[in-house]
Amino acid sequence: MELLLNLVNDFAPYILIGLIIIIFLLSIIIIVLFKALGKVEKRYRKLMRGVSTKNLEHIVTSYLDKIDECNRKSEHALKEYIKLDDKIKSCTQKIVMMRYKAFEDIGSDLSFSMAILDGDNDGVVLTGLYARSGSTTYAKPIDNGTSKYDLSEEEITVLNKAINQNVEIYNN
Incomplete structure (x- = not known):
């Protein structure tokens, strides 16, 4: 036993220096851990913001319920x-009108042709012819971009312009 005490006494300064180094290293480790704990605590506070005494499981469950409700509403x-x-698609989407002079003895462009079509190019071509003695209006049905009635040059023009109109319907 005395040999052990002598050995400790001989190496006491080295043991003391070793313990001081270990205490210094442990102090550095404690400081690093406190900083890491501070970061974790900030994250935890951010996660738990607005929450008083609820546990994390209850919070996550309530958020999952909200997500399910949002999914139902989205569907x-x-x-x-x-x-x-x-x-x-069945609403009027394409309208083209053209005014023109139907008869040479009329002073201005008082006659017209108008194409009114839906997304499937179904609709009507309306034509109003103005003359000095009176005015006449014609309606010719259009089915899938064609008419079973003869169309005038002006009616064909407005029909083709209406068919070629780019109506953009935004699909997902």
């Missing part, structure tokens, strides 16, 4: 969008 909105998109 419903998409179904409604599809219905509206189908309805829009």
Whole structure:
């Protein structure tokens, strides 16, 4: 035992220096850990902002419920969008009008032809002819871009312009 005490006494300064180095290294490690803990605490506070005494499981569950509700509403909105998109195709989308002088003895462009079409190029071509003795209006149905009635040159022009109009319907 005495040999051990002598050995400790002989190496006491070295042991003391070693312990001081270990304490210094442990102090540095503690400082680094406190900084890391501070960062984790900031993240935790950010995660738990606006929450009083709820536990994390309850918070995550409530957010998942909100996400499910948003998904249901999004699916419903998409179904409604599809219905509206189908309805829009049958709405008037393309209108072209052209005024012209139908008869040489009339002083101005008082006659007209107008094409009114939907997204499937169904609709009507209206023509109003103005003469000194009276005015006449014609309506000719259009089915898929064609008419079963003979069309005048002006009616063909407005029909082709209406068919070639770019109506943009935004699909996802």
